[in-house]
Amino acid sequence: MPDLPDDTAPVAAFEQSLDALEALVLKMEKGDLSLDDSLAAYERGVGLYRQCRSALEQAELRVKLLSDPLDPESAQPFERDDA
Template identity: 70%
Template sequence: MAKPASAPAETSAVAAFEHSLDELEQLVAKMEVGELSLDESLASFERGIGLYRQCQQSLEQAELRVRLLLDPDAPDSAEPFAPER
């Protein structure tokens, strides 16, 4: 059975989420050690906020897709949501 055309996009979205989450965890670990300078800490914090927002947006989109798929009144096929920028 062939995969739907959106499968590569879904895979890349999952991979992007996992990469962002991994990077966020690494930033938190570095900051917890407490050996970063103030400038490095601020840059890490700013990057972490951006990563957090990306992850949160991905989770919100996934939740919307799940709700749509579980909705008995939804059409038989669902299309992925385009991320908001």
């Protein structure tokens, strides 16, 4: 399997973190965990959430830089087509 370029690593990390977070939430929702296990799962979930948020912020910055590399602050938000 070929190595992925370094710039795709944040996307892969986001997807892995999101998958792990979803699995963790499902496990916690079952209610079968002890208090200690629930606290550990919650702590892990917070860490995964922060990783996801960081990856999304990096992606947003990349989009802004691609939109206008000289003035990324002037980038306009994407408009959704709900039609």
